[in-house]
Each structure stands twice: as C-alpha cells, then as structure tokens.
Amino acid sequence: MTITATRIRATTPARTLLTCGAAAGPLYFLTTFIQAAVRDGFDLTKHPASILSNGDAGWIQVTNFLVAGVLTIAGAIGLSRVLEPGRGSVWGPRLLGLFGVSLLFAAAFKADAGNGFPVGAGPATLSTTGMLHMAAGSVGFLSLIVATFVFASRYSREGHRGWAVYSRATGIAFFASFAWMSSGNANAVVMLAFWATVMLAWGWVTAVTIRSAR
Template identity: 85%
Template sequence: MTIAATRTTTAVPTRALLACGAISGPLYFLTSFTQAAVRDGFDLTKHPASMLSNGDAGWIQVTNFLVTGILMIAGAIGLSRTLEPGRGSTWGPRLLGVFGVSLLFAAVFKADAGNGFPVGSGPATLSTAGILHMTAGSVGFLSLIVATFVFASRFSREGHRGWAICSRATGIAFFASFAGISSGNANAVVMLAFWATVLLAWGWVTAVVIRTAR
C-alpha cells in the first residue's frame, strides 16, 4: 500500500514537469511570432527574436524568456527523473537545463536595439548587457546542440535508429545556422535559416519530452 501510494505521489509531479517542458517551445514561438507579425519595424529577415525585448512592448518578450526558461528547466528535471541511469540520462537533461537557465539570463540582460528595431533605432551598438545576452545565448544554444547528440547516442544504444538520426540531423542543422549568424554576415537567408533551425531544435525538445512522457 505504501509503495503504491509513493509511486502515485511521484508520478504526478513528474508528469507535470514533463508537461511544462513540452509546452515551453510552442509557447515561446507562439509569443514570438505573434509579436513579429504585429510590432512595427520588426523583420524576420533582419532581427532575431531576442530583439523583441526592446521598445515599449519589450516586457512581453522578457516575460516570454522568463516563463519559457522556467518551463524548460522544469522539463529537464522531469526528464532526469524518468530516464534510466546512464551517460545520456545524466547529461541530456542537464544540458537542457542549462538551455533553460540561459533563457533566464536572456530575460535579465536584453539584446541591444538596432538595425531599425525598434523603429527609429540606428546601427546596433554593443553594451555590457548586450554582450552578456549574447554570451548567455551562445552557451544555451551550444548546450542544446550538444544535447541533441547526447540523446542521439542514447537512442542508438536503445535501437531507436530513426530518433538517433533525427536528433543528429537537428543538431547539425542548428549548429550550421548558429555558426552562420555568429559569423557577422547575417543576411536574410542566414537569419531565416536561424529562425527555422531554432524552431526545429525546440520542436525536437518537445518531441523528446512527449516521447518520454508516453
């Protein structure tokens, strides 16, 4: 009786944590794309989502970073509870947790305005907050990229070849676009590719969390 009660008690919060991780990506992109569509001067071919933190409505994106960061950390904790012991189960959730923490830092240290957003802003200039924002983003994105390969290794060991291939492909695509935008030559193609692969990577996170929950 005691064992059954204990299992019920632990299963409910774990499912809740996994649910938090599953909705973090959809919530982030729903909020970001909605703002991108309605805020004057914002252009998907020129501006990353982090620049939405600027301007009178910037608090919306700041809140978006905070909420989705907390949800991602919760999801990482949920994954660590449900995956069996092993290298993948140890480092995979930890790396996703680092990604979640990076979103919190991105909320505290806003990206610099510039390149026409908000309307009227001139060329982008680097501030201390902007540098810290980029540093946090780089650490978070690299953690997410490495996580795709860590989970890919686990899927391979378990015989889930399709999941392993998709995980590695996601990591490679995301790394390529991240390298492109970090090069300083972020033209329209590079920027759109970055948006697409961030969406892909977060979609991968959602899929892995849902798979685990099932």
C-alpha cells in the first residue's frame, strides 16, 4: 500500500506537467488561427504568426507566446522526470525546454510590423527588438529541430523504428522550410510550407509528450 501511494505521488505531478506540454501546441495554433481569421490585413501567404503581436490586439499573440512557452517548459520538465536513463534522456527535455524559453523571449521582443500588417503598415523594417525576436526564434527552432534527432536516436536504440522515422522526418522537413524561409525568398509557397512544418513540429512535440505520459 505504501509503495502504491509513493508511485502515485511520484507520477501524478509528472503526468500533469506532460499534459501541459501536450496542450501547448494545440492551444497555440487555435489562438493563432482564430486571430488569422478575424484580424484585418493578416494573410497566411504573406505573414508569420509572430507579426500578430502588433496592433491594438497584439497583446493576444504576446500572451499566446507566454502561455505556450510556460506549457512547453512544463512539458519538458515532465519528460525529464519520466524518461528512463539512456540516450536523449537528458538533452531531449533540455532542448524542448530551450524551445519553450525562446517563446518567452518571442513574447518579450515583438516582431516588427510590416508588409501590410497591421493595416497601413509599410515595408518591413528591422529594429533592435525585431532582431532579438528573430534571434530568439532561430534559437528556439534550431533547438526543436535538434530535439527531433535526439529523440530519433533514442527511439532507434529502443527499437521503435516508426517513431524514429517520424522524428527524423519532422526534423528534416522543419529544417528545410526554416532554411528556405531564412533565405529571404518568402513567397506564398515558402510561407505556406513554413506554416505547415511549424504545425508538423508542434504536432511532434504533442505526440512525443502524450506517448511519454502513457
């Protein structure tokens, strides 16, 4: 009876943290797409989610970054508690936690307005705040990409080939679209591909977290 009670006390907090981590992506995109649908001037083929932090309703996206960051960090802590020692058990959660921290910085340093959003904004310019936002995003995205390969290595070692392939494919696709986006050729195809792979990466985070909770 004592052993059972101890296990419950040990696993319930971790499961709660993992639930937070699993909810981060869906909540982030639900909030983002609602804004994309109702805010004048926003166009998925021209604008990244970060630019929603501007304008009178910009506080919504800022809050969205903050909440997603806190939930992601919580999920990373939960993963660090439930993963058995082995390949990726330390750096996998740490990299996801760093991604969560980058979201907090993305909230603190807003992306620059421009390219027609908010309505009336001229061509995009790069301010110090905008540069810090881009730096935070780059660190966060690269941390998430590396995390996919760290977990892929762990899954391969454990014999979970499907999860290993899923993780590597996610990392490769996300890296390719991120590099394409960073090249400066952000046409409609590039932007939509970037949106799709960001969703893919967040979905991977949710899937890995749910798997670990089970």
